[in-house]
Amino acid sequence: MKWDAWGDPAAAKPLSDGIRSLLEQALGVDPDQNHSLDPSEVAVRPSALTEPHRTGLATIVGKEQVSTDDGDRLPRAGGKSTLDLLRRRSRGEQDAPDAVVIPGTEDEIAAILEFAAQEGLAVVPFGGGTSVVGGVDPVRGHFSASISLDLRRFDTLVSLDEVSGEAVLGAGVTGPRAEELLRAQGFSLGHFPQSFQYATIGGFAATRSSGQDSAGYGRFDEMIRGMRVVTPAGVLDLGKAPASAAGPDLVELFAGSEGTFGVITRVRLRVHAEPAVTRYEGWSFPDFATGAAALRAVEQTGTGPTVIRLSDEAETGINLATTDKIGADQITGGCLAVTLFEGSDEHTRSRHEETRAVLLAHGATSLGEEPAKLWEQGRFGAPYLRDSLLTAGALCETLETATTWSNLGTLKAAVTEALTSALGESGTPALVMCHISHVYPTGASLYFTVVAGQRGDVIEQWRAAKQRASDAIVAHGGTITHHHAVGTDHRPWMDSEVGELGTAILRAVKNTVDPAGILNPGKLIP
Numbered sequence: 267m268k269w270d271a272w273g274d275p276a277a278a279k280p281l282s283d284g285i286r287s288l289l290e291q292a293l294g295v296d297p298d299q300n301h302s303l304d305p306s307e308v309a310v311r312p313s314a315l316t317e318p319h320r321t322g323l324a325t326i327v328g329k330e331q332v333s334t335d336d337g338d339r340l341p342r343a344g345g346k347s348t349l350d351l352l353r354r355r356s357r358g359e360q361d362a363p364d365a366v367v368i369p370g371t372e373d374e375i376a377a378i379l380e381f382a383a384q385e386g387l388a389v390v391p392f393g394g395g396t397s398v399v400g401g402v403d404p405v406r407g408h409f410s411a412s413i414s415l416d417l418r419r420f421d422t423l424v425s426l427d428e429v430s431g432e433a434v435l436g437a438g439v440t441g442p443r444a445e446e447l448l449r450a451q452g453f454s455l456g457h458f459p460q461s462f463q464y465a466t467i468g469g470f471a472a473t474r475s476s477g478q479d480s481a482g483y484g485r486f487d488e489m490i491r492g493m494r495v496v497t498p499a500g501v502l503d504l505g506k507a508p509a510s511a512a513g514p515d516l517v518e519l520f521a522g523s524e525g526t527f528g529v530i531t532r533v534r535l536r537v538h539a540e541p542a543v544t545r546y547e548g549w550s551f552p553d554f555a556t557g558a559a560a561l562r563a564v565e566q567t568g569t570g571p572t573v574i575r576l577s578d579e580a581e582t583g584i585n586l587a588t589t590d591k592i593g594a595d596q597i598t599g600g601c602l603a604v605t606l607f608e609g610s611d612e613h614t615r616s617r618h619e620e621t622r623a624v625l626l627a628h629g630a631t632s633l634g635e636e637p638a639k640l641w642e643q644g645r646f647g648a649p650y651l652r653d654s655l656l657t658a659g660a661l662c663e664t665l666e667t668a669t670t671w672s673n674l675g676t677l678k679a680a681v682t683e684a685l686t687s688a689l690g691e692s693g694t695p696a697l698v699m700c701h702i703s704h705v706y707p708t709g710a711s712l713y714f715t716v717v718a719g720q721r722g723d724v725i726e727q728w729r730a731a732k733q734r735a736s737d738a739i740v741a742h743g744g745t746i747t748h749h750h751a752v753g754t755d756h757r758p759w760m761d762s763e764v765g766e767l768g769t770a771i772l773r774a775v776k777n778t779v780d781p782a783g784i785l786n787p788g789k790l791i792p
């Protein structure tokens with residue numbers, strides 16, 4: 267993973283002529299500017315880890331698994347939000363963890379946590395580092411140093427129960443590696459967030475991630491059957507049976523705990539047979555409201571697409587749903603939707619037919635297979651485009667929420683207005699696009715992509731727009747996050763999300779499992 271951008275440098279996406287002219291004409295951006303920083307120009311905050319602390323950590327994990335080198339600290343200095351990437355491009359001293367520690371066993375993690383609690387060191391669990399909410403920021407709080415606890419060595423398929431369809435995967439296994447390990451035995455997890463290529467099993471569990479195939483396979487938290495968590499107060503082995511009435515579900519409590527309650531070392535997950543067939547169909551709707559009503563009908567009827575997504579007019583207009591063709595003018599007007607069906611030949615056929623019937627009855631026009639295939643081919647490409655936009659002097663970021671079907675239109679309008687007016691006040695027009703990509707019987711997510719011109723202090727420019735959008739989300743009945751999690755960025759809205767008593771309950775759990783407060787300070791809990 268690049269330190270100041272997304273993913274593999276070889277997969278970079280230069281801006282097409284279509285996007286370049288869009289930037290120039292609509293946003294007043296000069297795409298020939300270069301806003302990136304050479305790594306040699308970066309000054310990293312010096313490590314504050316003392317020599318005795320380094321020796322103490324090295325005694326636990328071995329000296330080769332403790333590093334205070336800038337080259338190791340910088341890639342763990344934060345996640346991959348636009349704010350993170352803009353910070354990486356800023357001149358002046360950059361924040362970074364004081365050390366990177368890479369344990370190989372649960373006992374080593376327990377010993378690190380004990381040492382950190384005794385010595386007053388903050389510990390930030392680190393999976394793939396793809397957080398977009400400041401989840402891995404090296405916040406020291408009142409501690410003398412912050413260490414990044416990298417889970418990469420927990421990288422195995424621990425076990426597979428083929429009869430029950432359950433697999434135990436190490437926390438550091440990445441998305442592609444999980445599929446590779448499972449497919450070698452005829453199984454698949456089916457969790458494909460856009461960050462799939464770099465994010466990890468532990469990170470998915472810690473953030474209640476949701477993948478693009480959630481209509482078929484569920485959110486990541488719905489896949490979890492159990493997990494092991496090392497906390498400063500001891501080890502928890504959670505989840506005994508496929509279902510249980512033994513009180514409140516502690517698996518649910520630790521899913522989404524964002525490294526503040528403990529370090530997840532392995533996760534037991536529901537898996538399914540590797541799908542034999544995929545069927546594709548793209549659709550056009552006259553407008554977003556008609557499309558949303560059709561998706562609701564599909565979900566409430568339960569016809570079973572694996573993927574179902576709907577882009578609004580703006581997103582359809584610039585062809586963002588099929589990122590490889592952005593700016594090309596092959597889809598005009600209306601709203602594009604895509605559906606995919608995975609499984610056996612017979613089962614995908616029947617689900618496809620039922621879904622078709624519902625969509626056609628609700629105003630859809632079929633576009634054939636191609637738009638859905640193109641979407642699948644380009645599904646992991648958009649983050650590369652964001653890098654090129656930032657480099658060219660445009661601001662580009664995403665944010666997300668969810669609400670009930672009856673409130674969807676109101677919330678979408680309120681967030682769009684908040685972003686447009688906040689960015690307008692900073693002196694730039696804004697292109698606000700939106701899609702639905704996760705559906706439930708009672709509601710859906712809304713995922714916004716914003717492109718604007720960079721004006722003044724760009725970090726402050728985006729912060730102000732995001733604050734306005736977050737306030738609008740809360741004021742209009744949305745959740746502050748459907749799948750990006752809380753981290754530092756959404757923490758100010760947690761009280762509105764769960765109430766003061768809810769926050770007090772989270773604090774009480776934190777005080778029980780992490781009395782010294784060393785785990786991921788400044789995240790999740792207000």
Ligand SMILES: Cc1cc2nc3c(=O)[nH]c(=O)nc-3n(C[C@H](O)[C@H](O)[C@H](O)COP(=O)(O)OP(=O)(O)OC[C@H]3O[C@@H](n4cnc5c(N)ncnc54)[C@H](O)[C@@H]3O)c2cc1C
Pocket residue numbers: 272345346347390391392393394395396397398401402417437458459460461464465466467468469470471472473474475476477478524525526528529530531649749750751753786789
């Ligand atoms: C381009 C892009 C696209 C994205 N698309 C999606 C998407 O489609 N769906 C989605 O849900 N999210 C998405 N995200 C957000 C992000 O990928 C998810 O939050 C992901 O689950 C984080 O996994 P990770 O392994 O990278 O965790 P990290 O970023 O390393 O950590 C995230 C949080 O979890 C904690 N953590 C990590 N591992 C552990 C562990 N083993 N034990 C305890 N705590 C731990 C960290 O301390 C931190 O608070 C996207 C991000 C980017 C940059």
